Amino acid sequence: MGECGVGNNSAARLKKNIISTGLCSGCGACIGYCPYIKCYGERVAVIHDCKISEGTCYRICPRASTKYADLRKETFGSIELDMVLGNYEMISFARACDESIRRRGQYGGVVTALSILALETGIFDCALMTGGNFNGAKPIIAACAGDMLACAGSKYTASPNLSLFQEAVKKGFKNIGVIGRPCQVTAARKMQQVTEIKGEKISFIIGLFCMGSFSPEFYQFIKFKGLDKYEIMDIPGDVVFKRKSKETCLPFEEIREYIRDSCLICYDPLSELADLSVGSTESDYGWNTLITRTAKGVKLVEHAIVNGVIEIKEYPGKLLPLLRKAVFNKKKRVLERPDATYLKLSAREKEFFLVTGGGSK
Numbered sequence: 178m179g180e181c182g183v184g185n186n187s188a189a190r191l192k193k194n195i196i197s198t199g200l201c202s203g204c205g206a207c208i209g210y211c212p213y214i215k216c217y218g219e220r221v222a223v224i225h226d227c228k229i230s231e232g233t234c235y236r237i238c239p240r241a242s243t244k245y246a247d248l249r250k251e252t253f254g255s256i257e258l259d260m261v262l263g264n265y266e267m268i269s270f271a272r273a274c275d276e277s278i279r280r281r282g283q284y285g286g287v288v289t290a291l292s293i294l295a296l297e298t299g300i301f302d303c304a305l306m307t308g309g310n311f312n313g314a315k316p317i318i319a320a321c322a323g324d325m326l327a328c329a330g331s332k333y334t335a336s337p338n339l340s341l342f343q344e345a346v347k348k349g350f351k352n353i354g355v356i357g358r359p360c361q362v363t364a365a366r367k368m369q370q371v372t373e374i375k376g377e378k379i380s381f382i383i384g385l386f387c388m389g390s391f392s393p394e395f396y397q398f399i400k401f402k403g404l405d406k407y408e409i410m411d412i413p414g415d416v417v418f419k420r421k422s423k424e425t426c427l428p429f430e431e432i433r434e435y436i437r438d439s440c441l442i443c444y445d446p447l448s449e450l451a452d453l454s455v456g457s458t459e460s461d462y463g464w465n466t467l468i469t470r471t472a473k474g475v476k477l478v479e480h481a482i483v484n485g486v487i488e489i490k491e492y493p494g495k496l497l498p499l500l501r502k503a504v505f506n507k508k509k510r511v512l513e514r515p516d517a518t519y520l521k522l523s524a525r526e527k528e529f530f531l532v533t534g535g536g537s538k
């Protein structure tokens with residue numbers, strides 16, 4: 178018998194342990210691997226029984242048993258770790274040099290600029306990204322600079338981008354990039370562990386910072402409030418909606434209830450397993466915070482700087498303790514939750530957050 182008395186049938190376990198409990202993050206990974214799992218908008222459903230035990234759908238789910246030490250070892254070659262920020266080589270402020278990218282980007286446009294560069298230099302031949310707008314996110318296989326530019330801007334809902342992995346494979350793409358939220362980054366790392374057919378692979382991962390995404394009901398809320406007429410949404414603290422010269426603002430408390438349950442047990446707000454992670458600076462919204470993590474990530478960023486694709490400046494010393502504190506508190510909150518059972522961490526790591534309470538590492 179498997180977990181919760183549902184046998185070893187993977188789709189049944191996915192349904193019972195992840196989807197029915199509200200723990201599905203809407204990453205989309207399982208959908209691409211199984212004809213019996215579909216997404217309806219951003220809701221995932223198992224539509225037919227499947228007899229396969231230990232199937233890929235459960236294995237790659239970021240909310241099923243996740244051994245971070247193994248994933249870190251696979252990704253970084255060692256488990257040397259900054260327990261708060263994850264493994265990293267460099268943290269800096271960064272922005273795209275191209276003003277048209279900055280104008281379209283959520284903040285400094287670094288994700289868009291680096292994605293286009295990765296495409297042009299053959300690091301990937303397409304990337305799974307999010308098109309549409311905050312009022313209707315849409316997963317996209319972006320295979321040209323124009324597609325990537327059209328994906329600029331944050332949509333604060335799930336957007337199951339990974340559902341398109343197998344479609345990208347069928348279209349003949351061999352090196353597939355993933356741009357996504359931390360749950361999508363974790364799923365992508367798990368997908369890399371699955372023996373892939375014919376050599377197609379996930380070749381590069383850009384992770385976003387993410388303190389939470391909104392459930393599909395959020396779309397109804399913004400429609401009801403007439404906010405769907407706006408073009409841009411941002412959350413610098415309160416929630417801001419903008420169009421041309423018009424702007425309106427809602428207190429965050431008004432939308433807190435729409436945060437997906439799955440995000441409440443997310444231990445990874447900075448996409449720690451990505452090749453590089455990108456977020457806001459929380460101070461200067463024309464710039465991003467950029468964290469380079471793997472050797473591949475460092476190489477792309479160095480190439481981008483030398484070729485005038487992005488510019489960087491020093492991460493202000495006074496901000497680092499604030500970033501650490503926000504991430505430390507988020508991780509501690511998650512570890513205190515009895516429903517965060519998918520997390521498989523070392524006793525040392527748990528102790529760091531729950532007993533010894535931080536420090537610099």
Ligand SMILES: Cc1cc2nc3c(=O)[nH]c(=O)nc-3n(C[C@H](O)[C@H](O)[C@H](O)COP(=O)(O)OP(=O)(O)OC[C@H]3O[C@@H](n4cnc5c(N)ncnc54)[C@H](O)[C@@H]3O)c2cc1C
Binds near residue numbers: 328356
């Ligand atoms: C749900 C969500 C929550 C976030 N929360 C935080 C936070 O708490 N703190 C913080 O500092 N930053 C957060 N971010 C990240 C931030 O909004 C920016 O995406 C990031 O700083 C990159 O900015 P940019 O100017 O380089 O992006 P751009 O150059 O505009 O590129 C944005 C990229 O994000 C991708 N994208 C957009 N929406 C989604 C989505 N729903 N799922 C997956 N990919 C998507 C697009 O494909 C595009 O490539 C969040 C992003 C999302 C999507």
